[in-house]
Amino acid sequence: IVAPSFVHLSTAIAANTSKCLKIAAQNVYLEGNGAWTGETSVEMLLDMGLSHVIIGHSERRRIMGETNEQSAKKAKRALDKGMTVIFCTGETLDERKAHNTMEVNIAQLEALKKEIGESKKLWENVVIAYEPVWSI
Template sequence: MSRPKFVAGNWKMYTTRAGAVDLAAAVAKGLPAGGKTRVAVCPPFPWLTAVADALKGTPVAVGAQNCHFEKEGAFTGETAPGMILDAGCQYVIIGHSERRHGFGETDGLLNKKTKAALAAGLSVIFCVGELLAEREASQTEKVLETQLTHGLADLSAAQLEKVVVAYEPVWAIGTGKVATTEQAQAAHAFIRQKIAGQFGEKAAAGLLIQYGGSVKPDNAAALLHQPDVDGALVGGASLKADTFLAIVAAGG
């Protein structure tokens, strides 16, 4: 099955309002006419509406970086999936390693968030990946299997059509290290195999699996042309339009 490429920028806790709008506009302006690669940007919460407004009528989608699992309620400081949708978003990142390991988010919690986001009408970028100690202990596949099995538990194959999986080896995020093309391909192929067992071959064949972890213009092409790598979840390199657009261009 021929799958489209999908490159998303995770702006994390960076940018000002004006800077976010300018960056979004520059990304949209710089996309090649008729480009086939899907593109999204994920700004900080306060800038979602401003960025969504700036990107109206362009091919660039907007995503949030996190969400709560309830529709509404007394959850001070949290943001419901429906609010994210109402702000102009199509996507939400769930389970980024900085949420898993910095904020202690569990597979069970991430499963609740995923279900809530899908129920609200959002598409989910669901992140999985192992720590350096886990890779060195040859536990990568065990970790990925656990995160996929529990994080995507009780979803249907139809719901999975609105899920993108992002493989992000935690040891490669913000470190300058990057998985080799062989390491990335092996992990992506394993993820697709596990999804096939969980949701069926057809669902697995259609699933987009992004690579995330120090993706830059100089390594993007080699990564994005691996058979099971369908795009990238880009961190630091997404904060400058020229570097982000170079990664998008590397997808073909």
């Protein structure tokens, strides 16, 4: 799975002529099509032929202020439309030093579980990517 920046998605898709790679988007907006200037909806990603999307990356959480709940809503929207979600979890160095690793990661996953429930069909399309923020 390769996840280039949005401006390079079309180039990556075009270069993947053998279809050996899965191309993923690095993010998606939590609402559907509409007047969301600068945002990319699930429908737009599907129109490009994408089947995978990264959600909840540490940079989105830390820099953009994305919450566990927002990440979970994005995941639910993408899953409902048939996409595979790469759902990122991970703790900061301060959280690790405070011995809160499990609590932080569980909270991130609980938000996802609350949003998508226990649907086996949806969970089959979730990949959990544990990336401690302090390791980057």
